[in-house]
Amino acid sequence: MTGPVTTVDRAGSAARAAEQLRNSMINGDLAPGTRLAEASLTGPLGVSRNTLREAFSTLVEEGLLVRRPHRGVFVAVLSSAQIADIYRVRAILECTALAEAPVDPPQAAGMRAAVEDARRAIAASDWRAVGTSNMHFHEQIVALAGSQRLNGWMKQLTAELRLAFAGVPDPSALHRPFVAMNDEITRAYEDGRTDTAADLLRDYLRTSERVMLGSLP
Amino acid sequence: MTGPVTTVDRAGSAARAAEQLRNSMINGDLAPGTRLAEASLTGPLGVSRNTLREAFSTLVEEGLLVRRPHRGVFVAVLSSAQIADIYRVRAILECTALAEAPVDPPQAAGMRAAVEDARRAIAASDWRAVGTSNMHFHEQIVALAGSQRLNGWMKQLTAELRLAFAGVPDPSALHRPFVAMNDEITRAYEDGRTDTAADLLRDYLRTSERVMLGSLP
DNA sequence: ATGTGCCAGATTGTTGAACAAATCTTGTGC
DNA sequence: GCACAAGATTTGTTCAACAATCTGGCACAT
Incomplete structure (x- = not known):
């Protein structure tokens, strides 16, 4: 552990x-x-x-x-404004990293591994682990930019987000739908369609933010 | 001060x-x-x-x-790799913020003020102040994204960069040429040509990084 | 002469106790 | 019920001490 x-x-x-x-x-x-x-x-x-x-x-x-x-x-108690801020930053960091990622060959090993981890956690109904794997997936996206500094910031960001997860009553609704999306994003990237992948990611973030804000107070 | x-x-x-x-x-x-x-x-x-x-x-x-x-x-002593990392992050943060900034109306007051400050500092041959104003200009660009968190990170980033400035023997060569570029970027943004502004900014960063890395050991 | 091992000195990492300043709680009087 | 003052509690900061670790130099063997 x-x-x-x-x-x-x-x-x-x-x-x-x-x-x-x-x-x-x-x-x-x-x-x-x-x-x-x-x-x-x-x-x-x-x-x-x-x-x-x-x-x-x-x-x-x-x-x-x-x-x-x-x-x-x-x-820390994250206000709605702070959560919105986090998602704004994530959109910039993750979408840019994915859009500018190398496609020849794609570096999707980390992302795919995170998706598999999430699947296993779902099979075991360990929602906390699902959340962790999910966040790990997005850390891997940022890692595509190859910046140590961005990696560190993203890690901080996901830690704060997981803090907010802890206050949500039904974690399964929060995490389950997104594993399929992650898989789709990974596949688009592996196929070299980085723009599509970035668009899918943007959708993901919009949806996730809505669910997150909706399930708070 | x-x-x-x-x-x-x-x-x-x-x-x-x-x-x-x-x-x-x-x-x-x-x-x-x-x-x-x-x-x-x-x-x-x-x-x-x-x-x-x-x-x-x-x-x-x-x-x-x-x-x-x-x-x-x-x-801290910044290695070449770390400086390169800083510029990579700056490119992502600043260019995205500028490209997606509101143009109706443009929010260029902070940027313009920083340019004016830099001009005054040049007139007074206060190169340290020129560097500070210059960094302030780029903080204002990031501020266009409207994220408290990004503002904080950018501030950290410029502090580290100014630390590296302190080790450069000839500060005037390091800062003087860039004020005109800042002015041009601001004008392009004010005219609503955000893509042009972002391209100019990208050039700026490439040049600045080259100067920076060249004037180190 | 050169490399190795060891010891003493200095510096950091951590602890515990103490006190000032601010906040929280309680009790009183109205 | 409410304002207000005294006491209790908690944080902010300092000081002194000790253990753990690093540094540098010295003796010693090769």
Whole structure:
């Protein structure tokens, strides 16, 4: 599930604590809006208050936590405007990456692998895994641009989105319809029809945004 | 020049220290590769080691500092590959924003203001200010997309670029030729020729990248 | 002379306790 | 019921200490 322990250990206590909190949030154990009191977390995480605050800083920078001065840090609650913003950015990043991707030969191995992962997760009715695979698919699209920086930003973005997923009551409705679309996009790209693929992707994003905004408050 | 003092004060000691370090780096007082020892900075910045480390975390996350475990933090040195990556991202972000910008009416006030600032700075032979205005111009282009998130990322990006500027021996050669290009881009956009504007911008970025990479080691 | 191993010094990573400042809670009086 | 002030709680920041790790130089064997 998590990475090798040695790697996590070498990363230091602060990074380890941040990783644990990140997982808890994406898993839905920490609902959006939850206040994270420093004193009540030093025990469970096994780190001191200073180290915990350093972990908080990391997660605030990533947008997963929000700090309100002298009041504490809270698990981020994404407003409709923020979700719309995320989809606007995704449209720019993903569509450009796909439209300008190399077609000779296509680099679709990562995308196809993500689609297969999603299929397996659906067969196992593991909706959380479906969401993860789905996000992984779109990270692979951005990876086509070949920019380390964009990869990092996209990863941050999908983490925030998965945070929003955690608040949705029926995850199957949120994720199931999109696996077929991903497959279609991949196929169009593999056939060298990058413009078609980009158009399909744009449709996907519009639909996904609508479902997302509709299933919130 | 810097923001209102009250704002900085309310932001807390950590943010204030980060701001000071950021300015020092962009000003060139801290050359890329310089090691920032914790003990030797607590005095000048007037903060404790813990708070300083929190400031370091922020700047590491922004890409201005690099942390090497148990060795310290260093002012980032951008490799050619990283600079190329920055320009790749800029091309995607800026060209898309400009190509899809509203033309009825055009929102060019910010861009035009940045061009005027650059002109004034040239007249005063203040090359650092020219670089700042120039970067501000491109932040305004991205702002056309209307995404808070993209604005933030672009700001980060220009900060890193200005860090690289600080290492260039002749700043006038680096910045002077581009003000005219910015003016041309703005005019094309104001006339509603967004495709032309985007093409000009693409040329600009190609040229700028070449100059940048050429004037490094 | 050169390479290896080791030790002492310095720096970072982390902890715990302490205090000031701000916020939240409680209880009082009207 | 509501305004208001005192106390309790929590965050923001500092300080001092210790463990873990890296650096540089020295003795030593080859």
